[in-house]
Amino acid sequence: MTTRTIGIIMNGVTGRMGYRQHLVRSILAIRDDGGLLLPDGTRLQVEPILVGRNAAKLEEIATRHGLEHWTTDLDAALADPRWDVFADFAVTSARADALRKAIAAGKAIYTEKPTAETSAEAFELAGLAAAAGVPNGVVHDKLYLPGLRKLRRLIDSGFFGKVLSVRGEFGYWVFEGDWQTAQRPSWNYRKQDGGGIVVDMFPHWNYVLEQLFGRVESVYARAVTHIEERTDEQGSAYEATADDAAYGVFDLAGGITAQINSSWAVRVDRDELVEFQVDGTDGSAVAGLFGCRIQPRTATPKPVWNPDLKDERDYRGQWLEVPDNEEFGNGFRAQWEDFLRDLVAGRPHPYDLLSGARGVALAEAGLRSSAEGRRIDLPELALPTGAEPRLQADSADSADSAVGTEPTDKAARTETVGARA
Numbered sequence: 321m322t323t324r325t326i327g328i329i330m331n332g333v334t335g336r337m338g339y340r341q342h343l344v345r346s347i348l349a350i351r352d353d354g355g356l357l358l359p360d361g362t363r364l365q366v367e368p369i370l371v372g373r374n375a376a377k378l379e380e381i382a383t384r385h386g387l388e389h390w391t392t393d394l395d396a397a398l399a400d401p402r403w404d405v406f407a408d409f410a411v412t413s414a415r416a417d418a419l420r421k422a423i424a425a426g427k428a429i430y431t432e433k434p435t436a437e438t439s440a441e442a443f444e445l446a447g448l449a450a451a452a453g454v455p456n457g458v459v460h461d462k463l464y465l466p467g468l469r470k471l472r473r474l475i476d477s478g479f480f481g482k483v484l485s486v487r488g489e490f491g492y493w494v495f496e497g498d499w500q501t502a503q504r505p506s507w508n509y510r511k512q513d514g515g516g517i518v519v520d521m522f523p524h525w526n527y528v529l530e531q532l533f534g535r536v537e538s539v540y541a542r543a544v545t546h547i548e549e550r551t552d553e554q555g556s557a558y559e560a561t562a563d564d565a566a567y568g569v570f571d572l573a574g575g576i577t578a579q580i581n582s583s584w585a586v587r588v589d590r591d592e593l594v595e596f597q598v599d600g601t602d603g604s605a606v607a608g609l610f611g612c613r614i615q616p617r618t619a620t621p622k623p624v625w626n627p628d629l630k631d632e633r634d635y636r637g638q639w640l641e642v643p644d645n646e647e648f649g650n651g652f653r654a655q656w657e658d659f660l661r662d663l664v665a666g667r668p669h670p671y672d673l674l675s676g677a678r679g680v681a682l683a684e685a686g687l688r689s690s691a692e693g694r695r696i697d698l699p700e701l702a703l704p705t706g707a708e709p710r711l712q713a714d715s716a717d718s719a720d721s722a723v724g725t726e727p728t729d730k731a732a733r734t735e736t737v738g739a740r741a
């Protein structure tokens with residue numbers, strides 16, 4: 321069976337997302353399975369090069385997983401034609417500069433969200449990628465959650481009739497770090513380091529809302545810092561300068577109203593850490609990370625408000641669980657696979673830098689709404705050019721030649737990019 325290999329620069333693999341979700345659960349899992357099976361029956365193998373600032377940590381990860389390539393020299397990796405894709409999972413504040421360099425080097429781009437710290441920068445990056453013709457994708461992992469995939473199934477079946485409203489609850493208690501260590505990195509709670517729940521979560525809410533229900537046309541949000549002092553990884557107290565909760569109302573195209581509460585200062589009384597309730601004329605659903613339950617119009621009970629009588633009804637018991645009916649793998653891996661398939665097929669990935677920019681724009685509008693105490697409209701974003709994305713070596717050849725074909729390419733890949741030199 322023919323196997324082609326695609327080289328992926330993985331920037332920020334020592335971090336939480338970079339290591340667990342993108343390296344171990346996605347790229348190494350695909351690699352261990354012998355690559356990705358393509359529609360023509362051939363396989364696309366993946367070869368990562370780990371990039372970061374700390375040589376010792378990179379070497380340790382490379383050794384632990386039997387990986388050949390790592391480097392602290394991002395520029396050298398970007399200049400090396402063996403690497404086709406630049407993937408970024410480093411801190412948000414370092415992202416725009418890295419993406420600009422990678423686009424200039426002609427690499428295909430795959431990146432965590434938010435794609436930049438400001439919508440102007442995020443939009444600029446989307447424009448640069450389009451003008452350079454580089455394929456690009458942005459992590460839209462929530463769309464790949466089993467619960468939201470079942471919700472998508474319900475929408476596609478016409479289950480809801482007319483969708484009226486969406487209510488989302490996201491959050492959990494993030495420890496302050498003093499008497500119990502915090503379960504999230506401290507930069508998340510410092511605005512000056514790119515932290516804040518609006519910046520973190522509104523990009524997710526933007527693609528969830530627009531992909532499932534309709535474009536976000538305006539937002540009203542209240543962003544607050546409930547816990548004002550936290551303790552960092554070194555045990556030092558620091559001022560939490562970023563918002564740790566946001567209460568948002570989003571007006572969607574088609575007249576749907578969405579409300580989403582996001583909080584790192586809430587204790588969980590839900591079945592899952594995120595849940596969306598969707599109410600429609602013909603039925604309602606509550607979707608979480610994994611589960612999704614429904615109540616059709618025809619099975620809707622008739623509660624009667626009576627404060628004089630204790631209500632013995634089991635409201636939760638009146639819902640029906642949507643079955644899986646398929647196997648849902650890791651969502652980050654599933655999107656990587658979609659991205660790679662789009663890449664080798666030479667078609668745009670639907671969740672691109674422009675979609676990422678819309679997410680950043682929503683976060684920015686949410687913070688502005690909170691600061692100004694008013695609703696903010698979101699204009700439609702469009703790129704000036706419609707340049708077709710292509711891989712860097714594509715200019716003269718087909719997409720297939722941009723990724724190597726064994727055995728010649730494999731031989732080339734057995735050399736390091738000077739990583740250990």
Ligand SMILES: NC(=O)c1ccc[n+]([C@@H]2O[C@H](COP(=O)([O-])OP(=O)(O)OC[C@H]3O[C@@H](n4cnc5c(N)ncnc54)[C@H](O)[C@@H]3O)[C@@H](O)[C@H]2O)c1
Pocket residue numbers: 332333334335336337338372373409410411412414432433434459461505520
């Ligand atoms: N899709 C999701 O659900 C999701 C969830 C959490 C975080 N994220 C995003 O992933 C990214 C990383 O978040 P994380 O939680 O893994 O953070 P983390 O702090 O665990 O990891 C950050 C990584 O960036 C590196 N880094 C730090 N400062 C840097 C700098 N100045 N230049 C280059 N690299 C630097 C660190 O060494 C580390 O490898 C963020 O952009 C965040 O918004 C996405």
